Amino acid sequence: MKALEDLVTLFTRLPGIGRKSALRMTYYLLKADPRFAQSLAEQIAGLQDQIKFCSVCGSYTESDPCPVCSGLDRDRRILCVVEQPQDVITIEASREYRGLYHVLGGLLSPLDGIGPDKLRIASLIQRIRKSRNESVPIQEVVLATNPTVEGDTTALYIRKVLEQEGVAVTRLATGIPVGGDLEYADRLTLARSFRGRMPL
Amino acid sequence: MSFSRIRLVSYRNLEDAEINTAADRVFLIGENGQGKTNLLEALYYLSFGGSFRGQVDAQIPANGVKGFGLKGYWKNNSILEDEIEISVQNSVKDIRLNGKPVRDRKELVGHNPSVVFCHEDFSFAAGEPELRRFFFDQCAGMISLDYIDILRAYRRVLKQRNAALKESAYDLLEVLDPQFVRYGQELMAIREIIFARFQKQFPQLYEHVSQLGKPVELEYRPNWPQGAGFEEILQFVESKRDIEIIQGTTRSGPHRDRWNFVSGGESFTDTASTGQLRLVSLVLRVVEAIVYAETVEAQTGTRQWPVLLLDDVLLELDVGKRRRFLELLPGEREGAQAFFTFLPGEPWTEYASGDTLVYRVNHGRFEG
Ligand SMILES: [Zn+2]
Numbered sequence: 193m194k195a196l197e198d199l200v201t202l203f204t205r206l207p208g209i210g211r212k213s214a215l216r217m218t219y220y221l222l223k224a225d226p227r228f229a230q231s232l233a234e235q236i237a238g239l240q241d242q243i244k245f246c247s248v249c250g251s252y253t254e255s256d257p258c259p260v261c262s263g264l265d266r267d268r269r270i271l272c273v274v275e276q277p278q279d280v281i282t283i284e285a286s287r288e289y290r291g292l293y294h295v296l297g298g299l300l301s302p303l304d305g306i307g308p309d310k311l312r313i314a315s316l317i318q319r320i321r322k323s324r325n326e327s328v329p330i331q332e333v334v335l336a337t338n339p340t341v342e343g344d345t346t347a348l349y350i351r352k353v354l355e356q357e358g359v360a361v362t363r364l365a366t367g368i369p370v371g372g373d374l375e376y377a378d379r380l381t382l383a384r385s386f387r388g389r390m391p392l
Numbered sequence: 393m394s395f396s397r398i399r400l401v402s403y404r405n406l407e408d409a410e411i412n413t414a415a416d417r418v419f420l421i422g423e424n425g426q427g428k429t430n431l432l433e434a435l436y437y438l439s440f441g442g443s444f445r446g447q448v449d450a451q452i453p454a455n456g457v458k459g460f461g462l463k464g465y466w467k468n469n470s471i472l473e474d475e476i477e478i479s480v481q482n483s484v485k486d487i488r489l490n491g492k493p494v495r496d497r498k499e500l501v502g503h504n505p506s507v508v509f510c511h512e513d514f515s516f517a518a519g520e521p522e523l524r525r526f527f528f529d530q531c532a533g534m535i536s537l538d539y540i541d542i543l544r545a546y547r548r549v550l551k552q553r554n555a556a557l558k559e560s561a562y563d564l565l566e567v568l569d570p571q572f573v574r575y576g577q578e579l580m581a582i583r584e585i586i587f588a589r590f591q592k593q594f595p596q597l598y599e600h601v602s603q604l605g606k607p608v609e610l611e612y613r614p615n616w617p618q619g620a621g622f623e624e625i626l627q628f629v630e631s632k633r634d635i636e637i638i639q640g641t642t643r644s645g646p647h648r649d650r651w652n653f654v655s656g657g658e659s660f661t662d663t664a665s666t667g668q669l670r671l672v673s674l675v676l677r678v679v680e681a682i683v684y685a686e687t688v689e690a691q692t693g694t695r696q697w698p699v700l701l702l703d704d705v706l707l708e709l710d711v712g713k714r715r716r717f718l719e720l721l722p723g724e725r726e727g728a729q730a731f732f733t734f735l736p737g738e739p740w741t742e743y744a745s746g747d748t749l750v751y752r753v754n755h756g757r758f759e760g
Contacts (some may be wrong), residue, residue, distance in 0.1 A: 302555035302564055341548040341571065348567035 422753030
């Protein structure tokens with residue numbers, strides 16, 4: 193049964209899904225209400241068309257610029273730099289932070305051939321410079337990269353390139369365990385991290 | 393610390409069984425290849441979540457089986473026993489301490505550690521500098537849990553730094569170097585402590601057993617200038633930049649630190665006999681156990697020994713050295729548990745006492 197086998201193989205490519213789970217999911221869909229299977233298929237097919245990257249901050253959004261970048265209630269003096277779009281969702285869920293975001297799209301890692309030109313660092317500098325002509329210029333950049341070697345390297349590099357830009361640079365330092373992951377930090381530790389951010 | 397019993401499932405050639413180990417001394421007597429060392433390996437595996445033979449888990453399961461399981465119980469200060477359970481199925485390892493999953497093997501180190509004495513230790517005394525670094529890194533990890541994290545981070549920075557050198561990414565070297573120096577300095581600081589602790593014990597214990605008549609001392613030679621501050625080391629690292637760029641690799645740092653044995657101003661490794669070097673490796677393990685016991689005592693007020701696993705080590709010592717070596721091991725009333733393996737012909741009865749469990753090992757079966 194090729195259709196069945198093909199779907200199982202596709203499912204196993206999803207993160208955290210082994211062959212056993214893929215089989216279970218496939219058999220479930222086979223027996224499920226056709227309307228459920230149909231709407232799941234449509235959602236999956238439409239996902240990449242509907243969700244785009246915000247042209248300002250680089251996080252996921254359905255409208256461009258995203259609700260955070262265009263939000264009237266956000267504190268525009270402060271900009272939080274994160275590794276990936278999911279980090280924005282994690283931090284937003286903590287409700288501790290009301291500033292803006294900038295997604296790098298990765299971390300510096302010479303081992304993986306990822307240099308500064310592969311990340312959204314140039315657009316970060318441009319964004320800070322452009323904000324000087326606006327009513328509320330960016331005054332503080334919070335580096336929220338994970339406390340790993342690559343996260344630290346990226347934070348130190350960004351601090352260096354922002355030295356001449358006239359903004360304060362701080363780092364989320366406390367709360368998240370060393371080698372830990374922003375994605376897995378709970379809301380409470382994240383909130384504490386924001387309050388306890390330190391100058392780099 | 394001591395194991396009160398262990399359970400084995402599909403572990404190498406060992407028969408599935410629960411083995412009572414509640415004694416200060418446990419003797420395993422049998423011919424080679426019967427499973428004595430495999431039992432010591434299983435105990436070590438329960439201590440640290442991995443084998444001391446450095447083999448991959450896939451080689452451990454009994455013939456024709458896809459996985460194995462181990463369970464160990466040991467007394468703690470409460471009424472309940474601690475339980476460690478390890479299962480490896482299809483190369484997926486699951487470790488549980490009192491039913492709770494253990495995500496990082498590092499978490500196990502402080503609970504019921506063991507020190508293994510085996511033939512391969514000979515390389516710590518006689519082999520390449522890298523092997524001695526490995527030994528002292530292991531010891532440092534046992535007395536300081538931070539050390540393992542710092543060493544991991546240091547190695548990661550080193551890899552990134554080497555990659556940056558190969559790709560001529562100089563702007564990244566500028567931000568990697570401060571991290572490289574910071575982690576490296578932390579390693580050096582803990583190594584200095586380990587060095588002082590070993591140097592305090594090793595020469596006299598070695599002399600006690602060897603009766604060589606001239607002191608054999610340990611020497612720690614960091615690759616970076618000793619006692620230098622952060623800025624000074626950073627400059628030292630940067631001074632090598634030109635040659636590093638040509639060679640595409642890092643030329644300085646604690647990964648090049650040296651540990652030496654010296655006697656009368658000469659390298660003992662180069663001048664000693666095989667027997668003398670073997671004794672160095674045995675005494676090193678004793679000092680490792682003492683240093684661990686002292687560390688726990690400093691932290692908790694009670695002296696706690698790691699479980700000692702001695703694999704055929706008495707065989708190669710003459711009668712006098714054998715006796716004097718045994719004198720170095722913690723006494724029975726100190727609550728230190730030791731497992732010994734013997735060949736049937738050895739005079740093991742001489743070493744046994746009231747609180748000794750004796751097992752005959754035959755084809756993976758243990759008979760008391
Ligand atoms: Zn946006």
